[in-house]
Amino acid sequence: MAKLSINGRAVEVDVEADTPLLYVLRDDLKMNGAKFGCGLGQCGACTVLVDDKAVFSCMVPVSVLEGRKVTTLEGLGTIDKPGPLQRAFIEEQAAQCGYCTAGILMRAEGLLRENRRPTDAQIRERLSANLCRCGTHNRVIKAVKRAAEYLRTAATTDSNRT
Amino acid sequence: MGCLRHYPLGRGGRGDSGLSEARCDARGNMRVIRGLLIAIAALGVIVGGYAWRSSFAPIDRPQASSFPVENVKAGAVLAAIGNCATCHTRDGGAAYAGGRPIVTPFGTIHATNITPDPSTGIGGWSEPAFIRAVREGVSRDGRHLYPAFPYDHMAKMAESDIKNVYAFLMTRRAQVSASPANELAFPFNIRSLVAGWKLFFLDRGGFTQDASKTAEWNRGAYLVEGLAHCGSCHTPRNVLGAEDKSRAYAGADVQGWTAPALGATSVAAVPWTGERLAEYLGKGRSPQHGVAAGPMADVIGNLAQVPDSDIKAMATYVASLAGAATKERQERGARAIARAGGEGAVTRPAAAAAPGASVYAGACAGCHGEAGRQPLDPALNLALSTTVRAASPNNLVRVVLGGIGRTDNQPGPHMPGFANALTDKQIGDLLEYVRANFTDRPVFAGLDVAIRKARQ
Amino acid sequence: MTNKIKSAKLPSGLSRRALIANGGALVVGFSLSDALAQAPEAPPVAAAPPPPLPGSLRVAPMIDAWIRIDAAGKITVLTGKVEIGQGVKTALRQVAAEHLGVPLGSVTLVTADTARTVNEGYTAGSQTLQDSGTAIMHAAAQAREILIKIAADKLGVDAATLKAEDGFVVAADGKRLGLGELVAGDVLKVKAEPATASKLRDPKSYKVIGKSVQRVDIPDKVTGGAAFIQDFRPEGMLHARVVRPPSYGAKLASVDTARIETLPGVRGVIRDGNFLAVIAVREFQAVKAMEQLAAAAKWSEQPTMPEQASFAAWLPAQDKRAIPIRDVKGDAPAPAKTLDLEYFRPYHMHGSIGPSCGVAQFKDGDMTVWACSQGMFPLQDAVAQLIRLPKDKVRCIHLEGSGCYGHNGADDAAADAAYIAFKMPGVPIRVQWMRADEHLWEPYGAGMVMRVKAGIDAKGMLTGWDYEVFTDTHSTRPGGAGSTLVGQSIENGFKLPAPQPAPQPNGSGDRNIIPPYKVANLRLIHNFQPHMKLRVSALRGLGAYSNVFAIESAMDELAAVAGEDPVAFRLKHLVHDARATDCVKLAAEKFGWKAGAVTGRGNGRGQGVAYSRYKGLAGYCAVAVEVEVDQETGRVRLVRAVAAADSGTVVNPDGIKNQIEGGIIQSASWTIHEQVSFDRTRVLSRDWSRYPILRFSETFESVEVHVIDRPGTPFLGTGEASQGPTGAAIANALFHATGQRIRALPFTAPRVKAAIGV
Structure with missing residues (x-):
């Protein structure tokens, strides 16, 4: 039995301790955000955040997650109320087949939680842990920058309000 | 000079980490070292103006076409064996244009630009000036170079090889790139101290062949002890930062990584053989031992340009450090594999x-x-x-x-x-x-x- | 990507109700697609010889095969094509909405489903808009006129006074009739008229076509919606994994399955000939059981492949069928200069980021297969043959997968699932390939050698062009059960039918063999060599990428010999083609091309240009790139790319830009990184570490796409237009940057360094 916190929700799942988080998310919790791509930590399709940092969920056993905070794509917003990165990806149409997109978006989220003013070089470097095959790279970089802008604007608006 | 060891800076793997650079462990001995260094420097000065070296007049940058292409090609291979590009290239910068910070307990030394730019590189260096720098650790203008540049090994190079490396470097694309000034605390910022250090630790004897060994072994020894400067990482250092020759290749820490022991003290489950070492040096991996990482990954990257014969020669020599391939060792290896x-x-x-x-x-x-x-x-x-x-x-x-x-x-x-x-x-x-x-x-x-x- | 439309047959005598009931039971908890939400009667079957109708109306001339409107006014558009990330779910809706005169959001689209849609063969060759888009355009326009006519009768007014807009038929007096009110009976169950009868909207009045529309599928994909076959989880589904052999032709010598069968969650192990699979309750249980099964299996292997190092020399020496494509002798002066050049491209992978996945259920004698491959109807044939069921007992439904770029492992995964489901009736079976399955077993794009002999006269005009391509087949589909791995593996299995070269203009390895330039003497040979030492099939563009790489590299070499600017040299051989000329000029202008600047100086930074018209009859595309080369390491840095594209009538401008841009980046990856590596026995590229592709840190600083809209002209397609020109433009820029011409792909750092020398 593993106790997890996923997108702020406490979850208990009855799985073997060595089960990678990816399979718990997809198979037990029926969540779609994290994708299976390689199972080897090479492509990043399965990326989620653990304690605000991007990890390959295909290589993180549930046994190491007790007391830690997991964030998945589903935790960033919904189709009706997309979060800043999700909005930016839609507006930039930064997807083709869209399979790698979820993982890329999560790695970008990890970057933006550290740094709301990432340079192109920082975005490119960070996202290099993820692969895209359709060639959406340049649109993705634009989308991440756009999202950073939304976050900064939102932060300014918030501070003006208070 | 103290623990100004040669620090090839490894670049880590891709992924989730952000690792910091490690520091030399010798900090505790700092005060002792400082005292010793001053004494050594004084000695150097007393021994007769030893610290003073003449300057070679700057020359006009030689035409690239003045170097025969076969010399340049030979120089390219030698530069790869010497791992020159690793230290003399900044992350994301042009090759050999310098600027890489080399962190030591005494401060930070910035690798120099060794492209043929006349003002910021070595474009104004004559061949004799370059040979002296490699053999004696003295800059064209007469200043002593810190032994972060491993001239204690390079001194073993044949003059013809140094000339080929010169030909190679002088035919690179000139990059205008001034390295930042070194950030060294007193008294380590006094270059004449280095003169004293050299008195003790710079062997000017060159390389001597061992007639009892094969040509391949001798070739390997020449490269490993000289240009390739393997001991810079794999040999522990004494309190003054010089290699402790009594414990040659016993393994040492470098940049937070451990350069493993290469000789008889190797902990490898399967004792290394020349064949496996050649595989490892050539491909960066050996199924019986593992995969090169950290600073060694850079070395392997450079060795990709080196002909198999030289790789094999180096492997033969390094394998011999542990003594003959005894039956006991072979059996130990077989047992481990089983x-x-x-x-x-x-x-x-x-x-x-x-x-x-x-x-x-x-x-x-x-x-x-x-x-x-x-x-x-x-x-x-x-x-x-x-x-x-x-x-x-x-x-x-x-x-x-x-x-x-x-x-x-x-x-x-x-x-x-x-x-x-x-x-x-x-x-x-x-x-x-x-x-x-x-x-x-x-x-x-x-x-x-x-x-x-x-x-x- | 053979266009199978001409030979395609509609499914006959489908027992649909059973299939639908079966499918309906599986829909619980799944809202991935509307494919199962409702199942209206399928189109009537037409067996008549194809009338001269536009697009895919040729194979299915009934209007309601394409457009349905129910009494509530709900509009359903049906296509036999599929979404593979190219945005057709959006573009086809745009086409339908425009010509029906309805809001875009009111159109529901159903993609390929053997029980519901027309058989449009494969979604391949950049033909979706040409085939399906054209059919839907005419069906929509004709449906609109039918409804207007009904409305005119109802209102007692002249049809000419009515117009269709926003989902209503609107009269001059403002009276509005909803489309649902007009569709009583089978009013759309009529044969389409020839194209000339279609009252197509005037392109000048387009409201939806030609406008950048956000793709309908992206919101789900970025918020965790069920968007992919991998997200399809029918009730009671079990997870299966297949243990594939370690090498081509390996035989399963022995395997002890007893221990595996007792592992947690394992429901069964299937061994049939060389086919080995395990089924488990949870996905990770299946993974672990598969790994143990793989460790327990002993295979006998044989060296069957040529030496990779000498492959380029080996290939042309193999048995060949020399197919003359052109042999024209014209009037030209004797050449002043000639070049004799040879180019090479290695095997390339599709390399989908998500390994292939298939789901199947065999229940009450009916097989339902959900697949992410490009052709549901050919898959239906293959599955029916594989499990020896009548075709009408097999239904194949497309669900989106990870980008496939051609014939990857998707059909195989679907066939795996069908085979296992057949052995375990009643339960939905999901087969997810592992990374190594996809890397090692997908059919690759075949290695090629291209030889060009060309001459120019004293004025720098081409005098002759003699070109030969040597290559394996570029399509092993459709091939029935024999084209699937499971079909080939099982005892008393199936054999891949001998592949045949597809005729021009589609071609296979000879796709785009015909140079677009004016030349008096032209000899083109396609040396068809179906040796199949590695598993091969259709990869995006088939031979086009390599042929354009060779043609456009050679044109640059000729320009250099002639001492001419590469753009000017091309333009003077394109005077016969105004659209090609526009395209090249636009790319050059937007790039800031300076005539005479490109001479192969070799100062480390270079610019290159290339052009092609896909298949000689589809989209036009010119690409200019700038690269930087590190003299010491040989690393190629992609600086920028500027493309111009003419795809005829533009439906979704941003969709076209996205496709061209993606094609450029994917092609850059092929060009600088990719080659399948193998030894005599095994493929070595078993994961991304042995088959690197372009990373984010390596992409261009900028990619610009300029789209030339030609409203009212035929759709030309876009998906495969930019790969060829990009590869060649990089080659040409590399020459400019280094002074060295590299004729063998890929331009990896070691290869470029070797070419530069010290």
Whole structure:
């Protein structure tokens, strides 16, 4: 039995301790955000955040997650109320087949939680842990920058309000 | 001069980590060193103006076409063996244009621009000036160079080889790039101190052939002891930062990584042979030992340009450091392979309830294998990994945190880093489990400290 | 990507109700697609010889095969094509909405489903808009006129006074009739008229076509919606994994399955000939059981492949069928200069980021297969043959997968699932390939050697062009059960039918063999060599990428010999083609091309240009790139790319830009990184570490796409237009940057370094 916190929700799942988080998310919790791509930590399709940092969920056993905070794509917003990165990806149409997109978006989220003013070089470097095959790279970089802008604007608006 | 050892700066793997540069461990001895250095410098001055060296007049940059192409080609191979580009290239910068910070306990030295730019590089250096720099550690203008530049090894180079390296460097594209000034504390910023250091530690004798050995062995010795300067990392240093020749190739710490022992004290499960060393130096991996990472990955990257004959020669010499390939050693190797289930086989940890066991099963076994699960690649059999068997957990910790991967995206071994995925405690548990299950070595000492340090 | 439309047959005598009931039971908890939400009657079957109708109306001339409107006014558009990330779910809706005169959001689209849609063969060759888009355009326009006519009768007014807009038929007096009110009976169950009868909207009045519209599928994909076949989880589904052999032709010598069968969650192990699979309750249980099964299996292997190192020399020496494509002798002066050049491209992978996945259920004698491959109807044939069921007992439904770029493992995964489901009736079976399955077993794009002999006269005009391509087949589909791995593996299995070269203009390895330039003497030979030492099939563009790489590299070499600017040299051989000329000029202008600047100086930074018209009859595309080369390491840095594209009538401008841009980046990856590596026995590229592709850190600083809209002209397609020109433009820029011409792909750092020398 593993106790997890996923997108702020406490979850208990009855799985073997060595089960990678990816399979718990997809198979037990029926969540779609994290994708299976390689199972080897090479492509990043399965990326989620653990304690605000991007990890390959295909290589993180549930046994190491007790007391830690997991964030998945589903935790960033919904189709009706997309979060800043999700909005930016839609507006930039930064997807083709869209399979790698979820993982890329999560790695970008990890970057933006550290740094709301990432340079192109920082975005490119960070996202290099993820692969895209359709060639959406340049649109993705634009989308991440756009999202950073939304976050900064939102932060300014918030501070003006208070 | 103190612990100004040669620090090839490794670039970690791709993935989740952000590892800091490590520091030399000799800090505790700083005061002692300082006193000794001043004494040495004084001695150098007394011994007759030894510290003073003449300047070679600057020349007009020679035309690239003035160097025969075969000399340039030979120089390219030599520069690769010398691993020159690693130190003399900044991250993301032009090759050989310098600027890489080399962090030492005495401050930071910035590698120089060795492209033929006349003002910021070596465009104004004549061939004799260059030969003197390589052999004696003296700049064209007469200043002493810090032994971060391993001239204590380069001094063994044949003049013809130095000339070829000169031809190679002078035909590079000139890059205008001034290296920042070194940031060294007093008294280490006094270059004349280096003159005293050289009196003790610079052997000007050149390389002597050993007639009792094969030509291949001699070629290997010439390269390993000289240009390739393997001892710079693999030989421990004395209190003054010079290599302790009485413990040659006994292994040493460098940049938080441990350069493993190459000689008889090697902890490898399967004793190294010339053949396996050649495989490792040529491909950066050997199924019986592991995959090159950290600073060694840069060395391997450069060796890709080196002909097999030289790789083989170096391997032959290094293998000989442990003595003859005795029957006992061969049997030890065979036993280790058998215990590991075969070179390419599945490694079989005991089913254990250790806290690290499920971490291993979920995070590692998918590639490294466990009972029934196949390893991704024979080189990943942890029962044969030299790193898992090492005295210090440094390398293992660094690899687990930062992973292994080529920064140039060429085909090669890949392992993701787990810095974000696992807590310090979990990494500790994991590595204790790995050590206990895949080796017969004692538990790691200082594992917690090593993890904390590597995280910094 | 053979266009199978001409030979395609509609499914006959489908027992649909059973299939639908079967499918309906599986829909619980799944809202991935509307494919199962409702199942209206399928189109009537037409077996008449194809009338001269536009697009895919040729194979299915009934209007309601394409457009349905129910009494509530709900509009359903049906296509036999599929979404593979190219945005056709959006573009086809745009086409339908425009010509029906309805809001875009009111159109529901159903993609390929053997029980519901027309058989449009494969979604391949950049033909979706040409085939399906054209059919839907005419069907929509004709449906609109039918409804207007009904409305005119109802309102007692002249049809000419009515117009269709926003989902209503609107009268001059403002009276509005909803489309649902007009569709009583089978008013759309009529045969389409020839194209000339279609009252197509005037392109000048387009409201939806030609406008950048956000793709309908992206919101789900970025918020965790069920968007992919991998997200399809029918109730009671079990997870299966297949243990594939370690090498081509390996035979399963022995395997002890007893221990595997007792592992947690394992429901069964299937061994049939060389086919080995395990089925488990949870996905990770299946993974672990598969790994143990793989460790338990002993195979006998044989060296069957040539030496990779000498492959380029080996290939042309193999048995060949020399197919003349052109042999024209014209009037030209004797050449002043000639070049004799040879180019090479290695095997390339599709390399989908998500390994292939298939789901199947065999229940009450009916097989339902959900697949992410490009052709549901050919898959239906293959599955029916594989499990020896009548075709009408097999239904194949497309669900989106990870980008496939051609014939990857998707059909195989679907066939695996069908085969296992057949052995375990009643339960939905999901087969997810692992990374190594995809890397090692997908059919690759075949290695090729291209030889060019060309001459120019004293004025720098081409006098002759003699070109030969040597290559394996570029399509092993459709091939029935024999084209699937499971079909080939099982005892008393199936054999791949001998592949045949497809005729021009589609071609296979000879796709785009015809140079677009004016030349008096032209000899083109396609040396068809179906040796199949590695598993091969259709990869995006088939031979086009390599042929354009060779043609456009050679044109640059000729320009250099002639001492001419590469753009000017091309333009003077394109005077016969105004659209080609526009395209090249636009790319050059937007790039800031300076005539005479490109001479192969070799100062480390270079610019290159290339052009092609896909298949000689589809989209036009010119690409200019700038690269930087590190003299010491040989690393190629992609600086920028500027493309101009003419795809005829533009439906979704941003969709076209996205496709061209993606094609450029994917092609850059092929060009600088990719080659499948193998030894005599095994493929070595088993994961991304042995088959690197372009990373984010390596992409261009900028990619610009300029789209030339030609409203009212035929759709030309876009998906495969930019790969060829990009590869060649990089080659040409590399020459400019280094002074060295590299004729063998890929331009990896070691290869470029070797070419530069010291």
